[in-house]
Amino acid sequence: MPVFAVVGIIVCVWYSAAVWMNAPWVYDQAERAGVSVSFGEMVGATMGQARPVLPAPHQVAAELWKGVAGQAVTSKRSLVYHGWVTLQATFYGFVLGIGLGVALAVSIVRFRVMELSVMPWAIISQTIPIVALAPMIVVLSNAAGVEDRMVPKAIISAYLSFFPVLVSMVKGLRSPDQMQIDQLRTWYASEAQMFWKLRLPASMPYFFASLKVAIAASLVGAIVGELPTGAIEGLGARMLIGSQFGEPMIMWAALFAAAILAGGLILLVGIVERFARARMGAPA
Amino acid sequence: MMWIVAALAVWAAGWVVNVWLARSAWSATRAGRLAIVVVFGVTLLAIWEGLVRGFGVSAVILPTPSVIGVRIAGALPVLLGDFVQTVIKGALTGYLMGSAAAVVVAVLIDRSPFLKAGLLPVGNFVAALPIVGIAPILVAWFGFDWHSKAAVVVVMVFFPVLVNMVAGLQASERMQRDLMATWGAGYWQSLFKLRFPAAMPFLFNGLKIASTLALIGAIVAEFFGSPTVGMGFRISTEVGRLGMDMVWAEIAVAALAGSAFYGVIAAIERGVTFWHPSQRV
Numbered sequence: 001m002p003v004f005a006v007v008g009i010i011v012c013v014w015y016s017a018a019v020w021m022n023a024p025w026v027y028d029q030a031e032r033a034g035v036s037v038s039f040g041e042m043v044g045a046t047m048g049q050a051r052p053v054l055p056a057p058h059q060v061a062a063e064l065w066k067g068v069a070g071q072a073v074t075s076k077r078s079l080v081y082h083g084w085v086t087l088q089a090t091f092y093g094f095v096l097g098i099g100l101g102v103a104l105a106v107s108i109v110r111f112r113v114m115e116l117s118v119m120p121w122a123i124i125s126q127t128i129p130i131v132a133l134a135p136m137i138v139v140l141s142n143a144a145g146v147e148d149r150m151v152p153k154a155i156i157s158a159y160l161s162f163f164p165v166l167v168s169m170v171k172g173l174r175s176p177d178q179m180q181i182d183q184l185r186t187w188y189a190s191e192a193q194m195f196w197k198l199r200l201p202a203s204m205p206y207f208f209a210s211l212k213v214a215i216a217a218s219l220v221g222a223i224v225g226e227l228p229t230g231a232i233e234g235l236g237a238r239m240l241i242g243s244q245f246g247e248p249m250i251m252w253a254a255l256f257a258a259a260i261l262a263g264g265l266i267l268l269v270g271i272v273e274r275f276a277r278a279r280m281g282a283p284a
Numbered sequence: 285m286m287w288i289v290a291a292l293a294v295w296a297a298g299w300v301v302n303v304w305l306a307r308s309a310w311s312a313t314r315a316g317r318l319a320i321v322v323v324f325g326v327t328l329l330a331i332w333e334g335l336v337r338g339f340g341v342s343a344v345i346l347p348t349p350s351v352i353g354v355r356i357a358g359a360l361p362v363l364l365g366d367f368v369q370t371v372i373k374g375a376l377t378g379y380l381m382g383s384a385a386a387v388v389v390a391v392l393i394d395r396s397p398f399l400k401a402g403l404l405p406v407g408n409f410v411a412a413l414p415i416v417g418i419a420p421i422l423v424a425w426f427g428f429d430w431h432s433k434a435a436v437v438v439v440m441v442f443f444p445v446l447v448n449m450v451a452g453l454q455a456s457e458r459m460q461r462d463l464m465a466t467w468g469a470g471y472w473q474s475l476f477k478l479r480f481p482a483a484m485p486f487l488f489n490g491l492k493i494a495s496t497l498a499l500i501g502a503i504v505a506e507f508f509g510s511p512t513v514g515m516g517f518r519i520s521t522e523v524g525r526l527g528m529d530m531v532w533a534e535i536a537v538a539a540l541a542g543s544a545f546y547g548v549i550a551a552i553e554r555g556v557t558f559w560h561p562s563q564r565v
Contacts, residue, residue, distance in 0.1 A: 002402030010406075053425065113306035116317060117324035127542035129499040131507075132515065132535045135523040143345040220414045224500070227507050235417075243420035243508050255417040262413050 011057055018056040022046035025053070055252055063253040079257045085234040087261065089150055089222040093157025094215055100158060101165025101214075102207075108166075109173040109199070119170075126163045130156060131224050149233075157221025161214040168210030172203025204280060208273040215265045223258060235261070291334025298327030347529045355529040356536060362518070363537050370515040371541045373430035374502035378437025382498075383445045383491060385438070390449035391475070404450060411443035416504045423508040433505040433514075440501040441494035445487070452486025453479055485560045488553040495545045499538065 023042055026049075030037045047056045055063075067079035104122065108115045138152040176198050184194050226236030235258045242250030302320050310316030333348045335341075343351060356363065393399045419436045426432035456479050464474040506516025515534050522530040 002398050003405050004402075006399070006402030006406050112311070113303045113320075116306050116311060116320045117302050120321045121324060124539070124543050127496055127546040128535070128539040129496070129503050129542055131500055131503045132519055132538040135519055136528075136531060136535065139523065139528070140346060216413075220416060223414050224416055224504060227504060239417055239420050240508070243423065246424075248421065248424065251417075251420050255421070258417050259413045263409065 014054075014057055018052065018054045019043050019046045021054040022049055022052050025049065051246065051248055053248075055249060059249065060252045060256055063249045064256055067253050067257065079235075079238075079253060082233060082235050082238050082254070083257055083261055086219070086222050086226070086236065086258070089153035089225065089234070090157055090215075090218045090265070092150060092154035093221055094161055094218040096154055096158035097161030097214055097218060098165050098211070101162040101210075102169055104162070105166050105169030105173060106195075108170055122163060122166055125159070130159055130221065131227070133159075134225055134227070137225075153222050153225035153234075156225035157218040160217040160221040164210040164213040164217065165207070168206040169203055172206030173199045175206065176202045201280065204276070208269075208276065211269045211273070212266055215269050216262055219258070219262050219265060285338065287334045287338030289338075291331045291338060294327060294330040294334065298323055298330075344526050344528060347532060351529050352532040352536065356533045359530065359533060363533060365513050366515045366518050366534065367537055367541065369430060369511070369513045370433070370502050370506065371499065371545075374433030374505070374514070375437055375498040375545075377430070378434035378502070379441055379494065379498040381434065382438035382441035383494060386442045386445035386490075387449050387487070390446055390453060393446075393450055394453045400450065404447070407443050407447050407450075411447055415440050415443075416501060419501070419505040420508045423505055428509045428511055430514075433502045433510075436505040437498045437501040440497045444493045444497065445490040448486045448490030448493075449483060452483025455479075455486060456482040484553075484557045488549065488557065491549050492546060492553075495549050496542060499542050499545065503538070 019042075023046055026037060026042050026046055046052070047059070049055075052059070064079065067077070104114075104118060108119060134152070134156050137155050141152045141155070180198060180202075181194070184198055189197065222234070223236035223239075226234040227240055232241075235254045238254035239251050242248065242252075242254065302323055305311060305316060305320050305323070308316070311320070329349045333350060336346055336348045347355075393403055416436075418439055422435045422439070423432045426435050460478055460482075461474065464478050469477065503516040503519075506514045507520055510517040515538055519531055519534050522528075522534070
């Protein structure tokens, strides 16, 4: 209930901001036409401009609907098509990031030298703004003979998503307490058995918690990866096109499509998490 | 061939040194840990240099670290100008404004349970969205100069800081708040003397996340239009001119700026939250 109230307030603020920000254009047009507009006419005119400074919520919703349902999904103007391109890059980057994060975490927990030398650099890697590196990743993957535009995007999104997984997995693999470790020792468990039967299951809650952060980060990576790479497909590319051609509606629709995609992905990871936890017999 | 062998030799040597350091008593000391990190980094650079020279990779594709170093030394004024434009004017201004606004809003929200119940889920959701997407819109609103970059950064840092600060304001325990009440402390007194200090570990957690976001936001916004100065502008134009050494020089500056930014926040955190268990070594 409070959530709806807050969302309602946001929509109201948005409408009034749309009126306020679009009004100068209406007055300007009226002055050129030599007519005067009343307040009511002005408000009406701010709601339906083709190139508004701030489009009203229903305009964005209509543009979204047009982009999603108004075209064939294979059309270049369909948001479903562009969303799918971005989603693919997000997915590959996510899988790559999870693999890298888990592999690094396992070796860091296993070997002290890895912890001391790799962990600080992993932290430093995240303080480097990835967007600065993005064009280089594109150039390098082109030079390496990779024609597919998907690869650089997936690498960028993996770069952003491996870190939360790494941090949580290190914490999770270390979460069994001394008592449990001693118990397995008394059963004469080998290092491998200790890993498979105790450390890995104990790390699962940490793993899933990190996935939600990682999926959001991969989506950001995929979108950012489309900006400097001259991509023509994908939600990030739509934003760039909207910006260059002065079509705000394209930008807004792409932005909201990306937001909806992010929400859907986070929900999906949540469902997978609940399913996996139930299978592992965790308390609900 | 020589270079490749040399690179592999450096790799092996760095590995041996680090394993030895990690096993020795040195690894318990601060200097020893730092040495391991430095050896790892230097080894990586040496392998890079060796492999690029060994395989004869063109400088248009991947320049060597030494070439990049020479370039950095040669282009200091340009790099400094870009740094001031992007980091100081764009990222830092936006970061300060966004964080300050988030803290103020968090205190306001905290007074009303209704707003807290409503805004937190929304804030959590927005914090996970690809907010970089608003960059083109804000560039259209605020123009090409650093104001639009700062605006993008404000929006990007606002939600992570807000969510963490609201959580932080709830961190003080019932018992502690009751104790303040028995001493006759008013709302503001208990806010400044108990709840702000208790919220600091949470706040700095948000500030650290926001510090990396701030640089990303400032650079991304420059891809959508900028004056002829700035790191994002320089990177996108130099890529077009195949000036890869300049691009890598900018990347080095960005990496250094990002790490220093994070390091400064972490250092302030150590000073402010010295009492927190995670800071006691």
